[in-house]
Amino acid sequence: MIRIANGQGFWGDWLEAPVRLVEDGPIDYLALDYLAEITMSIVQKQKQADANLGYARDFPPLMGRLAARIRERGVKVVANAGGVNPVACAREVRRLAPHLRVAIVEGDDVFARIDHLIANGHAMANMETGEPLAAIRSRILSANAYIGAFPVAEALATGADVVIAGRCTDTALTLAPMIHAFGWREDQWDLLAAGTIAGHIIECGAQCTGGNCQVDWKSIPDFANIGYPIVEAQPDGTFVVTKHQGTGGRVTCDVVKEQLLYELGDPKNYITPDCVADFTTIQLAADGADRVRVSGIRGAPRPAMLKVSISYDWGYKAIGTLVYSWPDALEKARAADGIVRERLQRLGLHFEEIYTEYFGVNACHGTAAAVVADPAEVQLRIGVRGTDRKSVDRFTRELVPLVLNGPPTATGFGDGRPPVREVVAYWPALLAREEIRTRVEVVE
Amino acid sequence: MKVPLSTIAHARSGDKGDTVNIGIIAYRAEDYPALVREVTAERVKAHFGDLCKGEVIRYELPNLGALNFLLHEALGGGGTLSLRVDAQGKTFSAALLRLEVQT
Missing domain, CATH: 3.30.70 (Alpha-Beta Plaits)
Known part of the structure; x- marks a missing residue:
């Protein structure tokens, strides 16, 4: 069993959350999600102004603050803090935490290749309007493909303490440690779907531990001390969602259901670069105080196309x-x-x-x-x-x-x-x- | 008996571009058939009036006792384009729980 925690649901989430996750109990992996759809354009503008910027600037100081403790406890950090400049982000982490081993994942950024791709017949039409990308060519600020969990797992295999990716999917940050620890292969669709859904549940931080929850919200204990989520993952694809003992918030089947439905499209076709997960196969069961067991998840083969986020x-x-x-x-x-x-x-x-x-x-x-x-x-x-x-x-x-x-x-x-x-x-x-x-x- | 949807279900909403998704979840498994019967895509579209200019699509998740609705063209352009105070559709969930349903 491995424990994967999520300590950041977006760039701007609670600064104390990742520190508390490391300090307050056992975890093996700390996932930090910094990138919303529009974040890439912000970091691109920062990079244009200064070639040493273009990443989530909260991240290196956090690594400086946590460096001694994560080395001592053997916690591995997986973050999409790299934005459009993972190298610069990694160098800043190394400057503030010289003893940490840092690996980066690159290849998601296609901004410099846009003209080449259009010339080679890749229309990259807007998925909502159908317009071809050429219509806005001169106004493009950034273009990044969503990459999946396998490159992130490959980075973990280098023995790095900290893995920094650019535009990888939010769910990949949770799935990658499972692939790395359990040796899951690229065609084990049910397992990959299970890890993806685990990622979906925890990628918004406290939204699966009682935050923004409509179920009897007035009785949710100790919001001020809310615990961020932890997945206890098994090699067979089953997992438990929980939080550290003694923290605030609540983890019940109702709370987890709300987060499963969050930002969901067609539940039978949750498409990621790694697999297509089927949310109608998920089985939830209470497993003691603040513990929910998740099982039964089925998946289908990954898509031939990757989504590209262009601003x-x-x-x-x-x-x-x-x-x-x-x-x-x-x-x-x-x-x-x-x-x-x-x-x-x-x-x-x-x-x-x-x-x-x-x-x-x-x-x-x-x-x-x-x-x-x-x-x-x-x-x-x-x-x-x-x-x-x-x-x-x-x-x-x-x-x-x-x-x-x-x-x-x-x-x-x-x-x-x-x-x-x-x-x-x-x-x-x-x-x-x-x-x-x-x-x-x-x-x- | 007619009751507000909030008495038998809870909900969460979010955004993807100019589309809002609303998940509604029955508190008790025995109320799920009432959700399926009462909360149709047509009623949801009518409930939101001018706020939702596009199509409403419904998906069923019987394993969770839940329905998922996609409300297209419901955020005034969505994301950074929207001029709405609730540009991410965070409160659509609570708005849907106002709907009156027959139990």
């Missing part, structure tokens, strides 16, 4: 708010929205979208929300987006004047006009597997 410059957006108080708070906010829209129109400004929400009334649930009679206050929230920066900038000047020249009792304008933000959009596409060749390197 590109889209344009600009700005979102501004004003608060109106009782009486008639909602009517005042509606009137103010009408005034803003009329003024924008008279200025001849055009936007791809203008979107208004009445925060406190319907912002989250729309027309599904219950009607609130005469609320004490309502926040008017107007957003615009478009490709013309000047138009978006002009919009940001149109809210604050309403405090003096519109409906009465407007407030909440203390921060002045809202900032104009650059919008980087996401372009999911498919690419033939043969085009991606990964390589593992030990960084001395």
